[in-house]
Amino acid sequence: MLFEEERKRSIVQYIDNHTRASVQELSRELGVSESTVRRDLKELEEARLLKRTHGGAVSLRGAQYEPAVPEKEERLLEEKQRIARKAAELVSEGDTVLLDGGTTTLQVARELKAFSRLTIITNSLLVLAELKDSRHLDISITGGMLRPDTQAFVGPMTERSLEMIRVDKAFIGTNGLDAREGMTTPNMLEAATKRKMIAVAKQAILVADHSKIGQVSFCKFADLQELDRCLMDAQTPDSFLRDLRQQGVNYTLA
Numbered sequence: 681m682l683f684e685e686e687r688k689r690s691i692v693q694y695i696d697n698h699t700r701a702s703v704q705e706l707s708r709e710l711g712v713s714e715s716t717v718r719r720d721l722k723e724l725e726e727a728r729l730l731k732r733t734h735g736g737a738v739s740l741r742g743a744q745y746e747p748a749v750p751e752k753e754e755r756l757l758e759e760k761q762r763i764a765r766k767a768a769e770l771v772s773e774g775d776t777v778l779l780d781g782g783t784t785t786l787q788v789a790r791e792l793k794a795f796s797r798l799t800i801i802t803n804s805l806l807v808l809a810e811l812k813d814s815r816h817l818d819i820s821i822t823g824g825m826l827r828p829d830t831q832a833f834v835g836p837m838t839e840r841s842l843e844m845i846r847v848d849k850a851f852i853g854t855n856g857l858d859a860r861e862g863m864t865t866p867n868m869l870e871a872a873t874k875r876k877m878i879a880v881a882k883q884a885i886l887v888a889d890h891s892k893i894g895q896v897s898f899c900k901f902a903d904l905q906e907l908d909r910c911l912m913d914a915q916t917p918d919s920f921l922r923d924l925r926q927q928g929v930n931y932t933l934a
Contacts, residue, residue, distance in 0.1 A: 702736035759889045759913035762934035764788040773797045775848040781832025782853030784887045803833040834869035842876045850881035856895035859923035864897035871899035883908040890915040
């Protein structure tokens with residue numbers, strides 16, 4: 681029998697893949713009672729992961745759907761904060777650090793404020809706003825085309841800026857994380873920017889909570905084997921950890 685969080689993740693993934701599903705269909709698929717499915721659907725709707733209908737639910741997430749920053753920032757905040765603390769443990773004074781846009785990398789930025797000698801480059805306005813008063817840190821922003829949904833710069837100007845640098849560590853976020861499909865994001869320009877970030881880093885480190893696992897978005901930007909490490913929270917399913925080990929990918933749980 682699936683644990684609650686794994687069951688809810690399976691419900692969201694099933695509905696995303698099929699666009700809609702009935703309570704009876706989900707009950708049969710997951711081997712649980714219809715009352716359990718109804719309770720899960722109510723909680724998932726409150727978390728803005730789907731929309732309930734009469735007798736079932738419909739997907740809010742197409743392959744190109746991306747929640748706005750305020751919606752994502754509230755989701756699994758404690759897990760993101762724990763991941764960020766683990767990320768900070770991988771950083772040493774004097775490092776050059778590249779921070780991708782995203783709400784988990786924003787938490788990483790908050791942890792890095794405790795350092796006294798870092799060079800930080802980011803394509804995120806949110807990260808820049810968080811670090812702008814940290815006089816002991818050297819902060820650079822890539823520039824480029826601003827995406828309002830993510831408050832991140834992307835596009836050819838961003839990529840050209842990244843081509844000029846080499847960094848010790850890059851912390852990368854993702855919308856989708858799948859053992860077969862790798863890492864994906866809804867936007868083509870975002871995907872190209874993330875690919876470039878991985879290419880210019882000595883160590884490319886993924887920061888992703890367990891809700892991203894099993895999700896596949898529109899644009900693939902890397903295979904798991906291209907990462908040096910995955911930082912995830914303790915609710916990551918054992919089945920996904922087995923996949924990582926089989927592919928030779930290092931991981932740390934927060």
